Amino acid sequence: MAVNLLLGLQWGDEGKGKIVDVLTKDYNIIARFQGGPNAGHTLEFDGIKHVLHTIPSGIFHDKAINLVGNGVVIDPVIFKKELDNLDKFNLDYKSKLLISRKAHLILPTHRILDAASEASKGKAKIGSTLKGIGPTYMDKTGRNGIRIGDLELSDWKERYRALANKHEAMIDFYDSKIEYDLVELENEFFEAVKVLKTLTFIDSEEYLHQAQKEGKTILAEGAQGSLLDIDFGTYPFVTSSNTTAAGACTGLGIAPNKIKDVFGIFKAYTTRVGSGPFPTELFDEDGETMAQVGHEFGATTGRPRRCGWLDLVALKYAVHVNGVTKLMMMKGDVLSGFNTLKICTAYKYQGKTITHLPYNIEPENVTPIYTKMKGWSEDLTGMNDPSQLPKELNEYISFLEKELETPITIVSVGPDRTQTIHR
Numbered sequence: 401m402a403v404n405l406l407l408g409l410q411w412g413d414e415g416k417g418k419i420v421d422v423l424t425k426d427y428n429i430i431a432r433f434q435g436g437p438n439a440g441h442t443l444e445f446d447g448i449k450h451v452l453h454t455i456p457s458g459i460f461h462d463k464a465i466n467l468v469g470n471g472v473v474i475d476p477v478i479f480k481k482e483l484d485n486l487d488k489f490n491l492d493y494k495s496k497l498l499i500s501r502k503a504h505l506i507l508p509t510h511r512i513l514d515a516a517s518e519a520s521k522g523k524a525k526i527g528s529t530l531k532g533i534g535p536t537y538m539d540k541t542g543r544n545g546i547r548i549g550d551l552e553l554s555d556w557k558e559r560y561r562a563l564a565n566k567h568e569a570m571i572d573f574y575d576s577k578i579e580y581d582l583v584e585l586e587n588e589f590f591e592a593v594k595v596l597k598t599l600t601f602i603d604s605e606e607y608l609h610q611a612q613k614e615g616k617t618i619l620a621e622g623a624q625g626s627l628l629d630i631d632f633g634t635y636p637f638v639t640s641s642n643t644t645a646a647g648a649c650t651g652l653g654i655a656p657n658k659i660k661d662v663f664g665i666f667k668a669y670t671t672r673v674g675s676g677p678f679p680t681e682l683f684d685e686d687g688e689t690m691a692q693v694g695h696e697f698g699a700t701t702g703r704p705r706r707c708g709w710l711d712l713v714a715l716k717y718a719v720h721v722n723g724v725t726k727l728m729m730m731k732g733d734v735l736s737g738f739n740t741l742k743i744c745t746a747y748k749y750q751g752k753t754i755t756h757l758p759y760n761i762e763p764e765n766v767t768p769i770y771t772k773m774k775g776w777s778e779d780l781t782g783m784n785d786p787s788q789l790p791k792e793l794n795e796y797i798s799f800l801e802k803e804l805e806t807p808i809t810i811v812s813v814g815p816d817r818t819q820t821i822h823r
């Protein structure tokens with residue numbers, strides 16, 4: 401049985417959580433493959449908004465198993481908070497939430513190191529969510545990390561101490577004057593680890609292998625977006641994992657030839673939170689309208705998101721890198737009311753017009769070239785059938801499908817599960 405992937409094509413916050421939630425009824429297993437609590441996946445149904453950071457977005461459905469894969473980094477403290485929230489809704493997660501033994505742990509000192517490293521960068525800071533993501537993946541690739549499976553071993557606390565001591569020396573090196581109470585942070589951490597240990601830890605690659613043999617349907621859920629990928633994103637303003645399709649293979653142990661559909665999620669415009677290049681960024685009223693109507697504030701940090709027109713050059717790149725087979729366009733409703741819509745179809749780069757994403761897309765190198773399209777004024781939020789979509793929106797969609805050579809199969813017109821149009 402094939403595995404389908406779902407991932408973001410821009411700089412994150414595309415609305416992956418909502419779509420995973422919408423699609424979960426068709427799957428036996430939802431498996432998160434990378435990132436950590438830097439993600440904030442927002443789901444809305446029955447008038448309630450839920451934000452998940454590490455737990456896969458299929459958790460609110462009765463049947464699906466939700467797996468946190470080996471490629472994910474887990475902060476027990478934040479994980480516990482997520483579980484506390486599920487408890488509030490009397491959700492029986494224990495029977496349907498599994499964690500890979502090979503997933504790495506975020507320690508309190510990883511978070512402090514993240515803050516110290518960012519502080520040391522001054523103006524060049526990445527705008528990290530400061531959840532300890534970079535330092536944890538550094539320890540993973542540096543072969544120093546502590547994994548979920550280690551929590552089952554008797555000596556894990558000694559290994560913890562050795563690593564935390566090393567981190568403290570590194571924090572001193574930064575001389576960042578960051579104040580922290582490690583004893584308090586560790587108390588909170590060890591309490592949360594106790595809760596984490598009540599969950600089921602598994603050899604997830606073997607579990608997924610067996611599941612495939614039994615014909616189970618699997619949806620791999622990505623976090624962040626393709627332009628934040630450690631290899632293919634706008635380095636160094638990226639996250640520390642592979643957010644692109646290949647990350648699902650390494651982050652779950654799924655063979656590339658088992659992947660069927662790759663669902664690429666994108667917003668009808670573009671947003672970015674944190675620093676880094678963003679060629680179509682708007683600093684005018686149009687950008688403000690997008691931010692206000694689209695409630696563009698980070699689900700994890702609450703930071704305002706930068707907004708701009710759709711960047712087709714970057715989107716095409718993401719479609720290619722991921723092998724996207726089906727596109728899903730989010731927040732179409734936010735563009736209602738613009739007389740004219742702009743889509744960036746090329747860049748002016750070093751005196752030439754180019755249609756691919758160059759190595760360096762700093763604002764001083766790149767000027768976006770726009771195609772203008774007529775906007776629509778209809779409110780889309782109550783629509784539920786493709787026949788209701790305004791003519792101009794259909795033209796916008798057709799233009800994108802032609803340029804991206806990929807069908808748009810879902811148009812989302814609001815945050816609720818029900819505000820989803822299947823085409």
Ligand code: IMP
Binds near residue numbers: 439529534625638
């Ligand atoms: P980090 O992964 O928290 O270190 O953040 C690195 C960069 O990725 C920063 O610019 C963050 O704002 C951005 N980032 C990380 N996670 C997300 C996300 O889930 N959505 C959007 N941006 C993110």
